[in-house]
Amino acid sequence: MERHDLPAARIPKRWYNVLPDLPRAPDDFLDPRTREPVGTEYMERLLPKALVAQETSPERWIAIPEEVRAAYRLWRPTPLYRALALERHLDTPAEIYFKYEGASPSGSHKLNSALAQAYYAKLEGHERLVTDTGAGQWGSALSMACSLFGIKALVYMVRASYETKPYRRHFMETFGQEVLPSPGPHTEFGRTLLKEAPDHPGSEATAVSEALETVRLNDGDRFSMGAFAGHVLLHQTVVGLETREQLEELGKQPDFLVASVGCGSNMGGFAFPFVGDKLDGRDLTILAAEPAACPTLTSGTYRYDFADASGLGPMARTYTLGHGFVPPPIHSGGLRYHGAAPLVGLARHEGIIDSRAYAQKAVFEAGTLFARLHGLLPAPESAHAIRAAMDLAVECREQRRRAVIVFCYSGHGLLDLGAYGSYTAGEMADTEPYEAALAAGDPALAAPAGR
Amino acid sequence: MERHDLPAARIPKRWYNVLPDLPRAPDDFLDPRTREPVGTEYMERLLPKALVAQETSPERWIAIPEEVRAAYRLWRPTPLYRALALERHLDTPAEIYFKYEGASPSGSHKLNSALAQAYYAKLEGHERLVTDTGAGQWGSALSMACSLFGIKALVYMVRASYETKPYRRHFMETFGQEVLPSPGPHTEFGRTLLKEAPDHPGSEATAVSEALETVRLNDGDRFSMGAFAGHVLLHQTVVGLETREQLEELGKQPDFLVASVGCGSNMGGFAFPFVGDKLDGRDLTILAAEPAACPTLTSGTYRYDFADASGLGPMARTYTLGHGFVPPPIHSGGLRYHGAAPLVGLARHEGIIDSRAYAQKAVFEAGTLFARLHGLLPAPESAHAIRAAMDLAVECREQRRRAVIVFCYSGHGLLDLGAYGSYTAGEMADTEPYEAALAAGDPALAAPAGR
Structure with a gap:
């Protein structure tokens, strides 16, 4: 590595x-x-x-x-790694890099x-x-x-x-x-x-x-707020700004930027500093990796909705599964939110961001493989990004494409070992995907208010 | 910081x-x-x-x-921090530094x-x-x-x-x-x-x-072996060698080097690269921080004993509490060992290393205070070193001594949150110190074989 x-x-x-x-x-x-x-x-x-x-x-x-920057110094700048062992394991011509936010004292970005x-x-x-x-x-x-x-x-x-x-x-x-x-x-x-x-x-x-x-x-x-609002995504851009500098030093330009999305703070912070390049015409795919049980950008609709469950807080126009939707208790608790940050929703609506959704076991399979190859145990949230990056790398192999894939490793999984233990013991089940719940008429998916 | x-x-x-x-x-x-x-x-x-x-x-x-050094690159060199907030909190003229091994992917040195x-x-x-x-x-x-x-x-x-x-x-x-x-x-x-x-x-x-x-x-x-043997302490000297370079760059010479000791791998790795200075006449205190429930260097004797409980493995001359001693189940599981690494035992016997023992609640008090001041949650083992460094800093205040105290932060406490939870809730008890158990004739302290 x-x-x-x-x-x-x-x-x-x-x-x-x-x-x-x-x-x-x-x-x-x-x-x-x-x-x-x-x-x-x-x-x-x-x-x-x-x-x-x-x-x-x-x-x-x-x-x-200056006080905030001094506190960032506790663990920043964070490293950018190249996942050579994962590239070899997948036998892909693509290069896989990741920005490592897992050594933050609180464990994530x-x-x-x-x-x-x-x-x-x-x-x-x-x-x-x-x-x-x-x-x-x-x-x-x-x-x-x-x-x-x-x-x-x-x-x-x-x-x-x-x-x-x-x-x-x-x-x-x-x-x-x-x-x-x-x-x-x-x-x-x-x-x-x-x-x-x-x-x-x-x-x-x-x-x-x-x-x-x-x-x-x-x-x-x-x-x-830990996500959602624009100012939160703004603060997170230190992640993408550093990544940009690190890639420039390596003489690399990303073809794929991948981040997990619950609400969108790590996606926004990681990818927004590259949005200008894309709008200037560069061929860059920005991919949001979501849980199949709560696929906001993949299966939601773009409209006004409440940010909270009670309808007390402000309404925002973004991708949403409906503020009455209670996602099933998957292990990636950080991704269990019905809506996207409005700026991430807008970027998706404008075609700047793409998205895919992944089932829970496929995500833990990726997280476990990554840990064994690289010695870093990812948070289940981050393992969504790893799953997506792996799938992209396999597609590059089939297309013989030497693409540069960069994903955000948003946090470590040391406090998610109960979930990893369940996966390793073969006891983890996939929760029902959103579409299946919708087709079955799950009352949790009742149509929300909006205008 | x-x-x-x-x-x-x-x-x-x-x-x-x-x-x-x-x-x-x-x-x-x-x-x-x-x-x-x-x-x-x-x-x-x-x-x-x-x-x-x-x-x-x-x-x-x-x-x-080269392959090992490349793997060290995953997280090394590790930072040396100055604990300014702790200095201010203790109102001490001493400077407190610590070598941070907590960002290792496995969580410790x-x-x-x-x-x-x-x-x-x-x-x-x-x-x-x-x-x-x-x-x-x-x-x-x-x-x-x-x-x-x-x-x-x-x-x-x-x-x-x-x-x-x-x-x-x-x-x-x-x-x-x-x-x-x-x-x-x-x-x-x-x-x-x-x-x-x-x-x-x-x-x-x-x-x-x-x-x-x-x-x-x-x-x-x-x-x-994770400790005990000389080759393990040898490998750990990357910790002390880096610390030495970092202090030299700051123009500082340590007056106190502090590390927790279960068996001695972090103490050996951290302090041995400074032993030459001490033997050359420099006024340097090397202090081992031990649990009161298992105070090997503080209360043990220097003699031949078995490294294991069965008497199957080699015998070594070092400080020991007796190989039949089963320490009470304190939260610092890594310090529950009856003997010291022979090289650490020898250094103690030759007067190169001093030691002190600390009760469990005093250790968690120090660990919690440190976390709140510096945003880093220490392993209970490392919190022994923090406790010792704090006590030294307070002694320096009383002596108006501008000493340089450096301790080894051997690992993070993210997988010890059950213990911290117990401490925060006021439910933690101090285990019986070794001496009290000895005086009461605890059969676990039965005299071991030896020569």
Whole structure:
């Protein structure tokens, strides 16, 4: 395995904002009560002002505060590896590279935005950030970031993960932060859901609803998002900016950029810095790897929908499976979200991003093979990208194409070993794909509100 | 937090062998049947020949094979950090640095030797490496290393850890390797122990016994050690050699070098490259941080004893609590071993190394504080070194001493979150210190054989 590093001085000094380079502006967020575009006042009650400003900034480059850049130095720049053993194993003429975000102290790319959000919230004098987390990677990152910048965090964790992944919960609590299961008895929305279904497994959408309700009731709170919003994707562009520099140093141009997509923060951060090349006419495929059980970009529709389950938060136009959809409890908890980040949805709608969906066992097969060949155990989320990269490399073999495939290794799988244990023991089942559930008339797929 | 990196070209090209620089040669290993020094034939049936040669080599520098160095490149050189937030928190004039081995793909320094051992075993045509593991860090490292070099591994895992730490077992199995609990029904020694005590928690010593018995019965097997032997400490000197270069670049000389000691591989690898300075007269304290429940260097005696529980393996002269001692099941499973590596024992006997022992809750207090201040969650083993470094820094404050304290952060604690969860919830108890158990006449402390 070849490894390519950047010197510390080349941690990006600016985030890249894709907005001015997209073919058209994204549609406005709508206030769910009025269905009119949300105003600044509404947004600033929800988020730190600096983040609201970033959300609609027309500037292509936004300076990274020195304090945030110093914190990035904890583990950045991250290496770009060439997966030579995987190339040999697949007998492909393609070159396979991956950007390795797994050595981040919280275990994934999520810390890139968490540090920025904790910094701005502290700077503006807020007391606490309230957020949702699925598998726990975002909650872990935000807990750590808030601990480093000296501010409190409250994390609503999807109940399915809260109960089956206690390690992530312990992680957040070790950093001194509060973790509550969603749905849970601490909010009105949570109590309503539990009354209807005491075993409700929760989803990122239910956790978002509870977080929003909490923020609305406490003036010292602000909401924090691990994906979805444009400012989160903006912060994640350090991933793609570094990757670009590393590929340039190697004299390589990517033919395929691959990332897993739950909501889209790692895809956005990894691929957006290359979007200009594609729009300038370069033959570049940007491929989103999704779970078959929750194939938002592959099987969803592009329209206005709620970002949360309760319809309390803003509405956004993007790809969605419907905000009432509760994905089955697959092991890639981070990908269990009904909608795509609006910027990723727009990019898909404009033909900039393609997508494919993969069944769970095929994903773990890829993750396990990769670990044995390269000594790195990927998060199940990242294993989706590995699966997609492998399939592309096999297609290149059939086409005798010497393509350059680059994927984002978004996080490590050390806290997903229960799932790997189940796969290795032959006990893992594939969940029903979305289409089959839809055909069978699953009530979880009921038509959502929208306009 | 300041971070100091070395460029890739400065991964050490040679391991440092402390033997020629010690005040005297270590005593011979003895054959347990004859009590005579073991011969080469005996050792080569046990270990790959290259490792037997390293064990007694008079050469100060031993070349690292290019294949091993290429594998080190996966994560080396590792960073040296300055813990500024911890210094401020403790209000100490001392400077605190740490060498960070936690970003290794297997999670700890153990991979430094595992890769070398898997490489030599494969080169010499052996079919399988058989080993013991306590908390699972060594077993994880060897499983991964054997997977990378294409050779089989069999890991006897201390039963207490096998049952309470399934994630580590899943890790090894994901890499395609076999894991068995010790004591277990697969060896004669294991069956004997289970007959006497069906709930036997096991210890590193019982696992060593079962591994040795297995190797003896299978010609294609060789034994692999995660610590104890000189060649293991030799491989670990990449840690100290890099640290030395990093401190030199900063213009710093260490006054205190601190590492946790179970058997001594991270202490040996981290501190041995500085031993020459100390013997040349420099005022340098090398401090071993041990668990109060198993304080080998602090409370043991220096004499011949068995390395394993059954008396099957070679005898060595070192510090020991007696090979019949079964340490209580503390969370730092990697430190639950009755003896010290003979080279570390000799260094202690010659006054080169000092030691202190720490109770479990004080260790987790230090680990949790460190995580909150620096965003890195240490393994409980490493948290012993953090506890010791903190206590030294406080003593420096009292003495108004601007000392340079450097500790080895041997591994991350992501697979120890159950223990952190127990600590955070206030449910952790301190185990009985060794001295109290001794005074109470605990039969586990029965006097061992020896000469």
